[in-house]
Amino acid sequence: MNATVGDKAKSAAHTGGSGQIRLVDVTKSFGPTQAVRNVSLTIPHGSYCCMIGPSGCGKTTILRMVAGHETPSSGEIYIGDDMVVGKPPVARGTAMMFQSYALFPHLTILDNVGFYLKMRGVGKVERRNRAFEMLPRVQLDHLKDRMPAQLSGGQQQRVALARALITNPKVLLLDEPLSALDEFLRLQMRGELKSLQAELGITFLHVTHTQPEAIALADMVVVMDNGVIEQAGTAREIFNEPKTPYVARFMGAQNVLTGAVVSRSAETAIIKTAAGGMLEAPAAQVVATQGQAVSVSIRRDLVDVHRSGGSHGDTRNALEGTVEATEYQGNFVKITVRIEGEGQFVANISDRAYFAEPVVPGSRVTVSWKSADMHVLEKVDTGEKGSPYAE
């Protein structure tokens, strides 16, 4: 009986408790600039969390503060129940995978993976054996005696992964891990990271600036801009129910329109844009009262495009404009329409629909969508921030 208790205690110490990450009012300043401003966030244990945002938004700074490579100017960071600010990475139970992998160029693959054990004073034979046991997990056992410079990008990344995992972390921190790989390898490694996370059951915190990567991998997506969190939620929430114009544009490359509520009934609210377009939104979503400004987003793939002049009965949720560009993408066609007074509006039309009624740059068209497909944003678009994905 004692043995059982002992074993349990040992295995608990081995896995090191919870990998929940909790940031409480964390701020980081570099001189006069605030890279991270009063961020509070809880990432559940065992989740795959992606932080996304443009460069300089503070996502990497948060990652580095969790890792212990940067100290917050104020605020607290907890991993499990431990306040970890001031502790070295190993004491935090974190391990980091660097963007450039930072494999030690003078050590073999085996010694790179065994580096952590060497630092802990583990003898040569034991540490090489333990490092060698790690290699099959990343399919590198046949390359143990190679030097890092002799490996491909994907192989180097696997070494970096093995080197981090040998520390038995509760939290794995990944700094743009896929950015150095070509498209094919990126998709392959993306799948491997996801299944590895599921297998290990530890928390992954992954910084990226690529939307498909975040959406494909994450249980939880954290969208950042200017040192603050714009929105945190599941990938589906972020994509389908963005809260701010920024998230709508950045994550889904969605169309954002702004207007004022002119009338509302039990089911619908009518919004009139500055250019005179009439939008009809589900009333339940619209919090704004009559006369107040409101912004809505419409997904590109839920928009229809028809040549103007035809019979499209409804004038609500329909705007007229001129085609600026069409781009064939294989399974869909991207049509960029300039709408007077509103700016660019992008529709992704299935190739069948497009070739049934093709349009060319210069064509007058009407873009339209269903009322139910319109999403009302919590924040009004002030137009201050340009869309990074406006193209």
Next chain:
Amino acid sequence: MSTDRRPWTFYVLATLFTAFVIFLYGPMISVLVLAFQGPSGALTFPLRDPSLMWFGEVFNPSRVGDVPGAFSRSFPLAILVMLLTVLVSVAAGFGFRRRFFGSTVLFYTAIASLIVPGLVLSIGVLVTARFLGVSANWFTTGLGAHLSWTLPFGLLIMFAVLGRLSPSYEEAAYDLGATRWQTVMEVVVPIVFPGMIAVALFGFTLSYDEFPRSWLTIGTKNTLPLEIWTMTTNVTSPSLYALGAMTTAISFLVIGLALGSIYLIQRKRGG
């Protein structure tokens, strides 16, 4: 009619380059060849009855200068200068990885000693040493004067090497539980080791060859370059060439060892 014919500029530049190489190595080759002059040979071409007799003559203090004595000062001095140059340059290189107040001024001050004329510096060192009551000797004033020449080179190399070193290596080591000292010894030093060899090479050869900064600072007993200079005024035999050949051989040996070890390290890393 072939399209891959080289343009005429290729031949002009190739000729120029050949002339440059002859200019660089011609004099040295002349010395090497004349070092094998026979007993009846003179200080000039042609080479008669090649022999090794002048090499033996070098070690005859009564006929020539005190070559072994001079070597016994020059070699340890060069080694000492080499070690100190590596030590100081690496330490300074680490220091300069972080920007600190006055770092730019300090850097240019250190580099500026390259443009101080050697003979002037030599006089300055001597005068200062007299004032401080230090006797001029190869291991005191001589060492200092040589370091004023080798350190700027060492600093420049180490700054370039350490400046290119990504901080993520150190962060990765810290992430994996290494202490500061372990990070330096297990990660940084091995990575920059080829650069350290280059610094050592500069330290050794610059000191081993140094004339102007040695002139007044090494005291009463000569180092090798000064001894050879003295010999040119009173020795009129090809043993001068034999000595030149031997010192050159030692320099080449050191360079060969250094480059060879850099090559071996790089090849081992597969880079």
